[in-house]
Amino acid sequence: xxxxxxxxxxxxxxxxxxxxxxxxxxxxxxxxxxxxxxxxxxxxxxxxxxxxxxxxxxxxxxxxxxxxxxxxxxxxxxxxxxxxxxxxxxxxxxxxxx
Numbered sequence: 873x874x875x876x877x878x879x880x881x882x883x884x885x886x887x888x889x890x891x892x893x894x895x896x897x898x899x900x901x902x903x904x905x906x907x908x909x910x911x912x913x914x915x916x917x918x919x920x921x922x923x924x925x926x927x928x929x930x931x932x933x934x935x936x937x938x939x940x941x942x943x944x945x946x947x948x949x950x951x952x953x954x955x956x957x958x959x960x961x962x963x964x965x966x967x968x969x970x
Contacts, residue, residue, distance in 0.1 A: 879963050879966065880959040880960060880963035880966075881963040881964075881967075882956050882957075882959065882960040882963075884925060884926070884929050884931070884956075885926075885931070885956060885957055885960045886960065887922070887925075889912055889914065889918070889919075889922050890922050890925065890926060891960075892911075892912055893908060893912070893919075893922060893923070893926065893932075893947070894926070894931070894949065894953065894957040894960075895957070896908060896911065897932070897947060897948055897949045897953075898949060898954060898957050898958070901948060902935070902946045902947060902948035903946070903947055903948075904944055905919065905923075905934075905944070905945040905946070905947055906944070908947060923947065929953075929956075930950060930952050930953070931949060931950055931952060931957070932948070932949060932950065932953055933947070933950055934946070934947055935948070
């Protein structure tokens with residue numbers, strides 16, 4: 873079974889935490905891992921698992937940068953990820969009639 877159906881519904885993105893991650897990243901160019909973790913109120917390991925799923929699908933990029941002498945991880949949607957997220961949201965709106 874494909875993650876995306878003909879109507880745009882995307883099972884990979886639809887999982888609640890992954891949907892929230894994509895929504896945050898769609899609203900911003902990039903967001904620091906720690907910020908996403910705090911907003912979702914999940915452990916780093918739980919967030920890492922969701923990030924891995926999205927990265928493996930090609931929906932998410934991770935970049936590293938040093939800030940305050942500490943290595944930080946920044947997350948951003950790829951072009952494909954942004955498109956898949958927006959298509960999924962449109963499919964949800966079609967389902968709900970919104």
